[in-house]
Amino acid sequence: MGKIRVYELAKKLGVSSKKLIEVLEDLNVEIRNHMSTLDDETAELIYEMLSEEKKVRNKDDIKKTKEYKTQEEIRVENKIKDKNKKGDKRIIIPDKISIKDLGEKINIEPSKIIKELFEEGIIATINQQISKKDASRIAKKYGFEVVLQDDKEIDNTIDTIDINDIEDQEQEENFVNRPPIVTVMGHVDHGKTSLLDAIRKANVTASEAGGITQHIGAYQVTINGKKIVFLDTPGHEAFTEMRARGAKVTDVAVLVVAADDGVMPQTIEAINHAKAANIPIIVAINKIDKPNANPDRVKQQLSEYGLIPEDWGGDTVCVPVSAINKKGINTLLEMILLVAEMCELKANPKTNAVGTIIEAKLDKGRGPVATVIVQKGTLYIGDAIVAGTAYGRVRAMIDDKGKRLKEAGPSVPVEVLGLSDVPNAGDLLYTVKDEKLARQIAEKRKEKQKESELKQANQKVTLDKLFQK
Numbered sequence: 530m531g532k533i534r535v536y537e538l539a540k541k542l543g544v545s546s547k548k549l550i551e552v553l554e555d556l557n558v559e560i561r562n563h564m565s566t567l568d569d570e571t572a573e574l575i576y577e578m579l580s581e582e583k584k585v586r587n588k589d590d591i592k593k594t595k596e597y598k599t600q601e602e603i604r605v606e607n608k609i610k611d612k613n614k615k616g617d618k619r620i621i622i623p624d625k626i627s628i629k630d631l632g633e634k635i636n637i638e639p640s641k642i643i644k645e646l647f648e649e650g651i652i653a654t655i656n657q658q659i660s661k662k663d664a665s666r667i668a669k670k671y672g673f674e675v676v677l678q679d680d681k682e683i684d685n686t687i688d689t690i691d692i693n694d695i696e697d698q699e700q701e702e703n704f705v706n707r708p709p710i711v712t713v714m715g716h717v718d719h720g721k722t723s724l725l726d727a728i729r730k731a732n733v734t735a736s737e738a739g740g741i742t743q744h745i746g747a748y749q750v751t752i753n754g755k756k757i758v759f760l761d762t763p764g765h766e767a768f769t770e771m772r773a774r775g776a777k778v779t780d781v782a783v784l785v786v787a788a789d790d791g792v793m794p795q796t797i798e799a800i801n802h803a804k805a806a807n808i809p810i811i812v813a814i815n816k817i818d819k820p821n822a823n824p825d826r827v828k829q830q831l832s833e834y835g836l837i838p839e840d841w842g843g844d845t846v847c848v849p850v851s852a853i854n855k856k857g858i859n860t861l862l863e864m865i866l867l868v869a870e871m872c873e874l875k876a877n878p879k880t881n882a883v884g885t886i887i888e889a890k891l892d893k894g895r896g897p898v899a900t901v902i903v904q905k906g907t908l909y910i911g912d913a914i915v916a917g918t919a920y921g922r923v924r925a926m927i928d929d930k931g932k933r934l935k936e937a938g939p940s941v942p943v944e945v946l947g948l949s950d951v952p953n954a955g956d957l958l959y960t961v962k963d964e965k966l967a968r969q970i971a972e973k974r975k976e977k978q979k980e981s982e983l984k985q986a987n988q989k990v991t992l993d994k995l996f997q998k
């Protein structure tokens with residue numbers, strides 16, 4: 530086989546680089562990332578092992594859903610953790626759980642669980658998600674009382690509902706690859722907007738040339754037949770706000786750092802956001818055309834914040850670019866696609882639409898206009914929708930090129946017309962049975978909102994009283 534890079538071997542095996550890296554890590558093979566080379570012997574061995582495993586593995590094991598917890602889940606889990614501390618051996622198990630997380634819950638080494646499963650004929654790796662059935666069986670073996678996640682509990686907390694909870698019973702066959710959603714972040718004036726412009730210009734097709742690009746806060750570009758969605762957030766305020774509301778939209782962060790200015794306060798803030806959201810970071814070292822550009826200093830500074838560049842032995846992809854001279858743009862796009870491929874982004878287009886509001890405003894002529902990124906399912910004209918305390922029916926959808934759409938599938942950014950109100954950035958938008966139900970949900974939320982506002986006001990009053998002499 531000869532020397533081979535991790536991602537090349539993954540391709541050969543028909544698995545994702547991410548999966549392969551997990552397996553390599555389980556086997557204690559030392560690698561840095563998907564670009565690392567493997568020696569002959571290791572590659573050969575892994576190839577044999579995985580092609581053998583592929584034959585045995587059943588469909589269910591291949592399916593992976595992204596782990597993402599709702600606030601309610603975290604609350605319930607913490608409660609149970611507390612109980613466990615007091616000697617109560619009750620645990621809660623969601624529909625899917627990774628072996629690592631199960632191990633943590635029941636305090637058993639993941640390798641032990643892997644062995645248990647293996648003996649039952651199930652081959653799984655440490656980060657692999659197993660079904661609640663398998664997880665419960667193992668937990669019970671170790672004397673735990675298992676509480677399955679109660680769906681009703683989630684229903685009651687419709688405000689903290691997570692898109693991944695909505696259609697867990699979905700069939701694997703319906704899942705298709707979806708384009709990555711990329712947020713460009715960085716310090717003021719480091720060239721975020723210029724970089725996005727350069728990316729979009731490099732991408733204007735003949736049919737679009739001359740057309741006016743709408744500003745809808747999100748753009749879709751096509752590179753070698755593959756799509757990437759870019760979120761153009763003014764500074765990263767929107768990102769901060771969305772994250773504070775528990776929304777998870779971004780798959781990859783592109784961190785723009787000006788080579789003549791280096792790491793600045795907002796650069797650090799952006800790094801912290803991306804780390805907290807647990808998304809991969811690709812660094813674009815911009816303005817390399819400037820005479821006082823010093824990319825090495827930028828790399829040095831990044832290292833201080835835990836982002837060690839690949840050519841320095843770390844695993845952070847750093848691409849030198851010039852948004853003005855359009856240098857390095859293609860390499861950056863290739864890297865984004867490579868990193869995105871590792872994230873195994875999939876979604877089911879054949880279900881009710883769920884998306885997130887990126888931005889929203891009141892337009893004089895058109896009423897409330899919301900930019901939405903669809904994350905699951907397909908949104909159609911006429912669908913009854915709820916977003917935060919707003920509801921309505923999809924009257925029209927317009928994409929980033931100003932084109933009217935009849936439908937929008939996963940990762941497609943669109944402007945949606947037809948809401949009763951202006952929702953907030955980060956609000957989840959989803960379709961429901963009919964407009965009546967949409968209105969009911971929105972009204973219930975409004976009531977709740979008022980209640981909590983009132984409560985807060987009351988609390989203030991009591992505090993004031995407390996401090997009165």
Ligand code: GTP
Pocket residue numbers: 715716717718719720721722723724763764815816817818819850851852853854
């Ligand atoms: P904010 O949105 O205000 O945070 O700024 P930004 O990060 O979007 O920066 P913007 O793209 O507006 O660029 C700021 C300035 O840097 C502009 O004057 C750009 O022309 C300049 N600039 C951006 N990229 C480059 C580059 O690659 N080389 C040079 N020489 N100048 C650049």
Ligand code: MG
Pocket residue numbers: 721722723764
């Ligand atoms: Mg800008």
